[in-house]
Structure formats: C-alpha cells, structure tokens
Amino acid sequence: MDRQTFVLFGASGDLSKRKIIPALYSLYRDNNMPDKFNIVGCARSDWSREEFQQFVLASLGEFSRHRIDEDRNISNFVDKLYYVPFDATNIQDYHVLGDLIQKLENEDNLPQNRMFYLAMAPEFFDVVAVNLKEAGLTNVTGWKRLIIEKPFGRNFDSASELNDRVSTAFDESEVFRIDHYLGKEMVQNIEVIRFANSIFEPLWNNRSISNIQITSSETVGVEERASYYESAGALRDMVQNHMLQMLMMIAMEPPSRLNTEAIRDEKVKVLRSLRKYSEDEILTNVVRGQYQGGKVAGKDVVGYLDEPGVAPASTTETFVAAKLFIDNFRWAGVPFYIRTGKRMQSKTTKIVVEFRSTPEKLFFNKDSNLSSNTLTIFVNPSQGMSLSINVEQEKSGVVEPNVIDFARETKNSPEAYERLIFDAMNNDSTFFTRWDEVSLAWKWIDPVSRSFANGHPMHSYESGTTGPAASDELLASDGFRWWN
Structure with missing residues (x-):
C-alpha cells in the first residue's frame, strides 16, 4: 500500500468517533496500513494536538473492536495523529492545513499521496473540495483522493450541481462516494x-x-x-x-x-x-x-x-x-x-x-x-x-x-468502514458508488x-x-x- 497522508474533516464528530477512527486503528492493528502514514484531523473544535490524541484514545476505548489496553504499541498509532482547528469556509485554514501536511511529508519522507475524507455536514462537501484546490492542496506529485459520505445531494438537480463543483477539483476516478452497506x-x-x-x-x-x-x-x-x-x-x-x-x-x-x-x-x-x-x-x-x-x-x-x-x-x-x-x-x-x-x-x-x-x-x-x-x-x-x-x-x-x-x-x-477505507487506500472503487x-x-x-x-x-x-x-x-x- 502506498505511503500517504489521511486527512479527516469532521474529526470531532460522531461518525469519526464511532466508525472512522476505530476503523483506521483496526487497519493499523491488523497491519493493513502503509509502513509510513500520518492522520490529520480537522474540525471546528479548538483543540491542541494532545487534546485530539486524547479524544482518539477515548473513542477507541469505547468503540474499537480491539482492546487498546492490550496494545503495547498504541503510542505508535497515537504518534501518527495531528490536528488543525478548521473552518471549512475560511480559505486561510486550508493554507495552514497545507503547510502542516507539506511539513510532515518532508519530515517523514512521504510522497504527496493525500486522502481527504469528508465526514461532515453535506452542505460543506463542495465547499471543501473547491477550497482544497484553491489552496493548492490538490496540486500533488503523487495521487489525491476524496471520500464523500452520504447524502450526495437531496435530489437529481442538487446532486448534479454538487458533482459539477466537486469535479472541478477531483476527477471521477478520484471520488469515492461511500455507502457503508x-x-x-x-x-x-x-x-x-x-x-x-x-x-x-x-x-x-x-x-x-x-x-x-x-x-x-x-x-x-x-x-x-x-x-x-x-x-x-x-x-x-x-x-x-x-x-x-x-x-x-x-x-x-x-x-x-x-x-x-x-x-x-x-x-x-x-x-x-x-x-x-x-x-x-x-x-x-x-x-x-x-x-x-x-x-x-x-x-x-x-x-x-x-x-x-x-x-x-x-x-x-x-x-x-x-x-x-x-x-x-x-x-x-x-x-x-x-x-x-x-x-x-x-x-x-x-x-x-x-x-x-x-x-x-x-x-x-x-x-x-x-x-x-x-x-x-x-x-x-x-x-x-x-x-x-x-x-x-x-x-x-x-x-x-x-x-x-x-x-x-x-x-x-x-x-464495513474498515473494508471500504482499505479499498480506497488501495484505489479500489468497486464497492463505492x-x-x-x-x-x-x-x-x-x-x-x-x-x-x-x-x-x-x-x-x-x-x-x-x-x-x-x-x-x-x-x-x-x-x-x-x-x-x-
């Protein structure tokens, strides 16, 4: 699997806490993550990196299928976690995020492979996609991919408009519309x-x-x-x-x-x-x-x-x-x-x-x-x-x-989220819409x-x-x- 940076928007939300963060940890525990990677959480909460790490540990203690008290190497996973307080409508926050990602890529000798996961309110899907491009975060020498939760629009017209806006930043082959079923x-x-x-x-x-x-x-x-x-x-x-x-x-x-x-x-x-x-x-x-x-x-x-x-x-x-x-x-x-x-x-x-x-x-x-x-x-x-x-x-x-x-x-x-995130990391979109x-x-x-x-x-x-x-x-x- 390619070395990569996993950026989780809506990192403090219920979906992240219950499903996405435990899925990422399970993939790590089962040796289904790259040998080098970083996870960057983004959300409105004004947290420090250490506060986000504590949030992740609490989430894993409650929702992970693996017992973290039996994992002697849990600190290795926690060390991969970073955080950026984030307003999806503020372009400056995208530049702050981009600077952090680039810094981590340079320090860890990571290629510019970036996975962006939108675990947030649907009204921000196109906002984030467009602003990622405007701030240069999609201008990479490696690959870029976007995972979008449902609902993708409220009807055909709104879905078409959303798809048109997302398509200005990501090709169809780079968009992974997730359906956990x-x-x-x-x-x-x-x-x-x-x-x-x-x-x-x-x-x-x-x-x-x-x-x-x-x-x-x-x-x-x-x-x-x-x-x-x-x-x-x-x-x-x-x-x-x-x-x-x-x-x-x-x-x-x-x-x-x-x-x-x-x-x-x-x-x-x-x-x-x-x-x-x-x-x-x-x-x-x-x-x-x-x-x-x-x-x-x-x-x-x-x-x-x-x-x-x-x-x-x-x-x-x-x-x-x-x-x-x-x-x-x-x-x-x-x-x-x-x-x-x-x-x-x-x-x-x-x-x-x-x-x-x-x-x-x-x-x-x-x-x-x-x-x-x-x-x-x-x-x-x-x-x-x-x-x-x-x-x-x-x-x-x-x-x-x-x-x-x-x-x-x-x-x-x-x-289900483990299987689908693993597939997206491997560029397998078979079970995405x-x-x-x-x-x-x-x-x-x-x-x-x-x-x-x-x-x-x-x-x-x-x-x-x-x-x-x-x-x-x-x-x-x-x-x-x-x-x-």
Whole structure:
C-alpha cells in the first residue's frame, strides 16, 4: 500500500468517533496500513494536538473492536495523529492545513499521496473540495483522493450541481462516494454466492424466482438525529442509497470481467432497467408510514411526533415499502419488494429470494400446502445465508420445510468502514458508488419524493411491529407475504 497522508474533516464528530477512527486503528492493528502514514484531523473544535490524541484514545476505548489496553504499541498509532482547528469556509485554514501536511511529508519522507475524507455536514462537501484546490492542496506529485459520505445531494438537480463543483477539483476516478452497506461482508459476498456456485445462476431468473424481498429494519427511533432525519426521511436516508444498492447487487448480470468498472457497469444497467412509475402507479406501488408509540423489547417508546426535535405536524416518513420491477429479459415480471423502517419489531437487514412453488395438486403438493423454497442472505446483525427446502419428516411422512444454514463468525470481524477505507487506500472503487449510479437512483427517487410532498397517504404503525398494514397488502395483492 502506498505511503500517504489521511486527512479527516469532521474529526470531532460522531461518525469519526464511532466508525472512522476505530476503523483506521483496526487497519493499523491488523497491519493493513502503509509502513509510513500520518492522520490529520480537522474540525471546528479548538483543540491542541494532545487534546485530539486524547479524544482518539477515548473513542477507541469505547468503540474499537480491539482492546487498546492490550496494545503495547498504541503510542505508535497515537504518534501518527495531528490536528488543525478548521473552518471549512475560511480559505486561510486550508493554507495552514497545507503547510502542516507539506511539513510532515518532508519530515517523514512521504510522497504527496493525500486522502481527504469528508465526514461532515453535506452542505460543506463542495465547499471543501473547491477550497482544497484553491489552496493548492490538490496540486500533488503523487495521487489525491476524496471520500464523500452520504447524502450526495437531496435530489437529481442538487446532486448534479454538487458533482459539477466537486469535479472541478477531483476527477471521477478520484471520488469515492461511500455507502457503508457496500462494505458489509454478506453484501460483498452476493457476487460470490451467485457467480461462484453453479447451482444458483441457472435459477437466477424469472422462470425460477417468483419474487425477491429486501428488508432493512431498525428497532431504534431517530435518537439524536431528528434535525437530519426531518430533512431526509426514510426515502432519502435509506432507499436512495442502501436499498437500491442491494437491489443492484442481487439483480445485476454477471460482469464480463472481475474488475471494478465491469462490475459497476452491470450495476448501472439494473437502474437503467428499473421501471419508472407514473403518479398513479406511485400511489399503488409505494407505501409510506410513520411510527406511533408502542413497545420495543418490552419498553414503552414514544411516537415519531413526540421525539425531541421533530415538528409537531411533521409528515416525514419513517417507513417505506415499495414494489419495483426490472424490465429486462432476466427479471421481466418478477416483483422486487423493498422495505425499510425505524422502531420496528427487529433489527435486521436481509434479502429473501423466493423460488416458484411446485405445481398444485401434483405429487407431494396434492393439498397445495407446500412451502416455497427460499434463499435468505442475512446481512446484519447476523451474517450468513439459509436455504429452505422441503423434505419428508422421519416417521410422520409429512413433507415440511427444512433449513440449511450457513453462518459467518462475526466476533471481532472487520467492520464495513474498515473494508471500504482499505479499498480506497488501495484505489479500489468497486464497492463505492459511481456518479451514473447516483444520478439514476435520484431520477427514480425524485418522482416518489414529489408524491410524498403532494399528499401521498401516510400510514401509521405501532412501534415494535413489522410496519403498516398497507405494506402487507402490497404483497398480498400479488399472492405473496413478507418473510418475517
């Protein structure tokens, strides 16, 4: 791996504390960092270098998967940490940052390889990118790369404007739009499950599969994120990125080669084939909901409108379910159901592939009660897969479903951010989103967003349940049910 300087904007924020800093330390502990590197934190907090180092140690003590009290060499990692008090709108602060980076590169004999990570409010993404160029920090003899968190814009127009401004400082090949769902092990494993097992690929089509369900549910509410969530909602927060990314992974064609651009090309083709809905079709194929009070894990919880920071008459959705169609030869006629929500019955992210039922009234299915075969890919919090097949039970002779399970060991396994930061450091953008993916996703989302703004029905659901009844009816109208 190339020697480099890692610059973390928003270094004092919650994302840095919980995810990015622990990820960098884990990469260091596992010998997945360059032999020489520096980490420079930038944030509004008026800290000294020593105060930032103490902040990092506290973050690692609380959130790292490695115990720092067992690391005799923790001081070596801490010695790589530097800090610059930083205002993203003040060009002078960029010059101060540039002087520090250049000084460290000279002292440590580091090449001018610079990774810039924007873990900050979205309104500063383009500001920082443009100012980095204006201050000369992108004028390097080595390479420069930019990692951007979501959301990348609020709609297609704002995303296009943001992309145009970022592109003045960084080429598309240098921009890494991060979606942490793509760093999850079982999402990355979808390609292997599909293309490295000959038993699946011949069945992966509309002749053998009746429907596919993608669920990402949370038991938590909005917590301290109300200010962000009120402007985003489940549609922008989850569907535009995480849910559509998993849809692309499960539905893509086999790539012509196992390289980055070939894989991303096939993902884009899925979005190009995603059926666009008219206003009336959105009303019948998309369900939105908002949680009310109820019980989660035996504890009483308040409804969304009673959460701190939420407007009393808010129409922000906390749940979205939708039926989608991919109009190509492989998937024509197969419904893809997606569902995501907060304050639901369980915390789970999974993909269920339901195969077509056996013919009714024939052989073992004479009573028309055989269960469908299903392949379930568990993404989070458990990782693994299960295949449900029908077998005759011993003694009784009754045919019932049996499950073949495969589980991943999750204890102390790498986090999604570790995998993605490691990939970015190695210039591997396979599991990052390309601009055409982002733009096509917004083009599908924007009409739905307009429907939500124009009075799309809002269905309430009790906290601790699987969502509003309208979500179940979405599948029942096609003769299916959610696999809970």
